[in-house]
Amino acid sequence: xxxxxxxxxxxxxxxxxxxxxxxxxxxxxxxxxxxxxxxxxxxxxxxxxxxxxxxxxxxxxxxxxxxxxxxxxxxxxxxxxxxxxxxxxxxxxxxxxxx
Numbered sequence: 001x002x003x004x005x006x007x008x009x010x011x012x013x014x015x016x017x018x019x020x021x022x023x024x025x026x027x028x029x030x031x032x033x034x035x036x037x038x039x040x041x042x043x044x045x046x047x048x049x050x051x052x053x054x055x056x057x058x059x060x061x062x063x064x065x066x067x068x069x070x071x072x073x074x075x076x077x078x079x080x081x082x083x084x085x086x087x088x089x090x091x092x093x094x095x096x097x098x099x
Contacts, residue, residue, distance in 0.1 A: 043057045
């Protein structure tokens with residue numbers, strides 16, 4: 001089943017994001033390579049694909065896991081958590097309907 005991992009950043013998280021981004025992306029690549037990643041990306045802080053110094057307000061990952069507990073465990077190990085980027089992470093089941 002798919003699960004949505006919805007993360008909210010602490011204020012002014014851009015520098016923390018930059019430092020831990022390679023490790024964060026490595027985990028996402030692993031999900032992609034195993035065919036389990038539906039979509040992943042950050043939420044720009046402004047209405048732009050390149051928010052520059054404004055940074056991001058959070059992230060969304062939708063991926064397939066065996067259970068809600070497995071999805072939560074994966075989310076809990078995100079390098080952005082250890083780096084202090086995220087202030088809140090919500091994991092919940094996701095039902096893909098369209099397209």
